[in-house]
Amino acid sequence: MAFSTTVSQRKHIKRKAPRGFLKRVFKRQKPHLRLETSGDLLVHLNCLLFVHRLAEETRMNAFENKCGVIKKEHVQAAAKVILKKSRG
């Protein structure tokens, strides 16, 4: 029997993917394109990995500067590197 495409109400998913938000962003950017059903889940996965890498890099920067708090500069430097990597 095929699994249902929807999740039953009582199930509470931790760390839900903002599917609506992702679809909206994509539509706003590229109105002439469509995004498939499962596509936005993979987009969410991509975002998670991006954020993960960004956070790692930021943490490293903060450690290098021997700061206990993450500052804007750390994030900026990390973003440069990670965005370049995620260019594809």
Next chain:
Amino acid sequence: MAEAMADSYNGDSEPTTRTLLRRVLDTADTRTPRRRRSARVGAQKALLETPSSRRLSSPTKMNVRRHSHRVRSIGRLAHVHTSGNVEEQTPRTLLKNILLTAPESSIMRPESVVKPVPTPQVVQSSRRDSSRGSLELQLPELEPPTTLALGLLAPGRRKQRLRLSVFQQGMDQGLPLSQEPRGNASASSLTSSLNLTFATPLQPQSVQRPGLARRPPTRRAVDVGAFLQDLRDTSLALASPGDSLRTPVATLPADTVLEDTQPFSQPLVGRSPSGYHSLTCLSHTEVEDAERAVSLRTQSSGPRLQNHSLYVCPAESPGCWFLLHVRAESVLDQDTPNKYHPGKPAELLAGKAKKVDAHAVSFPNNSSAISGEDGVEPLQDGVDEEAEERMEESLSVSEVMDTTGTQGSVRTEKSKRHREMSEAVEAKEPEGSSGDEDISGRRASPELASSTTEFLQARQPQFLEPALPPSTAVLSSEPLEPLPTRLPPRARTPGPRPRQDPHKTGLSHYVKLFSFYAKMPMEKKALEMVEKCLDKYFQHLCDDLEVFAAHAGRKTVKPEDLELLMRRQGLVNDQVSLHVLVERYLPLEYRQLLIPCAFSGNSVFPAQ
């Protein structure tokens, strides 16, 4: 007899043990007389000693490597007992034993012996051939005309090792007349090459074939400081009163290199010595140049400063300055002192700017922005205000004024010649005025301003546009200007509120994730920065997906495109597949939606 034998076997000393022994075997009959003479010592030892003694007794250059100690000692001993040992057994049998037992490792050594001696042996019989065999083998390709015949197999081993070095030798020395030096060279090279099996044969001897030698490229470190100093010196040297054309070009690069870290400060190549006063967009370099001019140069340098200043800004407002440049050229030729004065207002303008401290960064922006804006305002408000503004700004700058003040009056007269341009410029440069210049400026401005209002208004649209971009650029640093700030890139629709709120809430989801992954306290600014990064990331993402879908000839973005994107990002590779990532990072429910799984009833979900 012993000596005779030793002498006769001089040739034997060159080759290897084996060759020697073989020769001995061949000539075993002739050696019978020796038996009679001496019969002593143990057979084995004698056997060993005899051939070695024969070898060693002769004054050879043999540097025995392997057998060195043993052979030498034996040799000495055998020297005494040379002939006696033979009587024990037949020489043939003895020598055969020796041949069997003697290691072949001593092959290496004899090379050095062989090589030096080849020349005298050339004439000799086949014995020599064997001795020289090794040499011949190595050198055949190099020296076909050599008289040496190809030798025995034993030297074959040497062949490979020698070849490179010997080849090098041969190449370097060509086909020399004497073989000995070559032999020596090859011997030494052989030894060296033997030491290192594949020793690079780099010129142990003189390199006569430079093409073969690999010399590293000589790189001379460039002393930038000295270079710049030279530039300055040349510029100063050239800084003669009439030579305004060349000096600015020379000086400016040095100046800009040293002081201008601002991307806007353009390299002024071919700057026309436009003493175009009306240069409003005075960068701080102008101020600095002015200061330097005051200290170092004469008044003639003034125009140069002008040139500096004139050209620093043009890039910022190319449209409006184009005409000015053309004019400036004509002006410069005639009015050396006059050129200075248009720059002054610009300088003053810059001076008034907040970052007068000679931070090039803001100056060009500020000056251009201020000038632009002020240029706009006076056009609208009237000329009188310009003078007032100039007055105000002139107060701030002091240094430049002194030098320029004197010229101010002069310029006013001459400026009338180029009224059109100067008017426009001066109208644009509302502030520029340091103390002394104010007066002259005031004098000049009312005169010019009144007559040029119409002209200015005609030019207004032109100036407005270029004024705006620089002004907007400056706005970020200069809060003075009332011009509207640049719109944020993502706000496309009107009404920021409804647009950003849901967008921001969506982004905040990922920002929270970020702070969770970071595991460290974060500042608010950092979080905002993260939002910006996410925005950029989403833009890139959508662009890439569009490209991929278009590449596949589709208008729908499918999971394959996503997989390709992740592959290109390096997240998915041969070791880590997309499914693995899905399993790791997504909750179970999503995994069920993404990864096909078989269910009962012969069904797979999601369907493939």
